[in-house]
Amino acid sequence: MARDMHFACRCGALAGTLRDMEPSAFTHIRCHCRDCRAAYTHLGHADPDAVGILQTSQDRVSIDRGGENLRVFRHSPRGALRWYATCCDTPLFYTPLKARLVHVGVNADVLSDDDDPGRVQAEGYVPDGKGGTRHKGAARMVGRMVPRMLSGNLSGSWRDTPFFADDGAPAVPPHVLTREQRAAALMGVKA
Ligand SMILES: [Zn+2]
Ligand SMILES: [Zn+2]
Numbered sequence: 001m002a003r004d005m006h007f008a009c010r011c012g013a014l015a016g017t018l019r020d021m022e023p024s025a026f027t028h029i030r031c032h033c034r035d036c037r038a039a040y041t042h043l044g045h046a047d048p049d050a051v052g053i054l055q056t057s058q059d060r061v062s063i064d065r066g067g068e069n070l071r072v073f074r075h076s077p078r079g080a081l082r083w084y085a086t087c088c089d090t091p092l093f094y095t096p097l098k099a100r101l102v103h104v105g106v107n108a109d110v111l112s113d114d115d116d117p118g119r120v121q122a123e124g125y126v127p128d129g130k131g132g133t134r135h136k137g138a139a140r141m142v143g144r145m146v147p148r149m150l151s152g153n154l155s156g157s158w159r160d161t162p163f164f165a166d167d168g169a170p171a172v173p174p175h176v177l178t179r180e181q182r183a184a185a186l187m188g189v190k191a
Contacts, residue, residue: 005054005115007106009085009092014066016162018056018106026056027144028108028117032133033125034189035075036094039082041188042073042181043089049190052108054117055145057152058095058161061104067162073175075182081174083163099164102152103145 002022008015018026029052036051063070069087074080074097083093094105108117121144122137135141152158159166177185 005117006112007092007110008112009066009069009088009090009110011085011088011090013087014063014069014085014090014092016061016063016065018054019060019062021054021056021060023118024144025060025148026054026117027121027141028119029053029055029105029122029124029137029141030120031105031124032127034186035079035082037189038075038182038185039084039091039094042075042082042177042185043084043091045089045091047189048109050123052117052120053094053105054108054111055103055105055141057102057148057157058099058104058163059102059152059157059159061093061106061162063162070162070172071175072170072172073177075177075185077176079176081163081170093163095163097170099158099161099168100153102149102158104161104163 002020005018005021030050032050037047040048069085071086072081072083080094084091091107122141124135125133128134163171
């Protein structure tokens with residue numbers, strides 16, 4: 001059943017909608033990778049250990065108020081775009097740098113309490129207890145993601161997003177963390 005979901009930053013100044021989130025429109029994952037967690041520590045929050053994420057396509061995201069608070073940083077010159085609300089430093093989304101890749105990860109912890117994203121369908125970078133990591137359900141995750149990317153790219157719906165201008169450039173200039181900022185963010189992430 002298609003339904004809208006709602007999200008907001010912690011202070012509520014920035015809020016928006018994920019439109020038509022039928023079950024095939026998104027994948028609920030948990031990511032244990034250092035970059036997802038360092039997005040929290042960089043913004044002054046505790047290491048979340050793992051981040052719940054709804055992977056979907058960026059045309060489903062609309063910002064209904066407080067869009068002037070949307071900012072973006074990258075952990076490194078090649079890193080994903082890490083979008084957040086500057087009013088209260090809430091991590092909100094990540095996207096690839098290229099709008100045409102048609103992909104966004106929405107942090108599950110910004111969803112309203114009424115919007116249950118359902119069970120976790122895949123997990124990334126799960127510690128294996130031997131110093132390495134492994135993925136669970138990665139084939140399922142990619143299998144759901146790729147058709148969304150292709151159809152969004154072909155249909156042009158990648159343009160219909162708060163994250164990118166029509167020419168595909170990020171809507172807000174990204175700040176690339178300095179080496180010191182990056183080191184400080186990673187220091188807050190437990191091994
Ligand atoms: Zn806020
Ligand atoms: Zn991650």
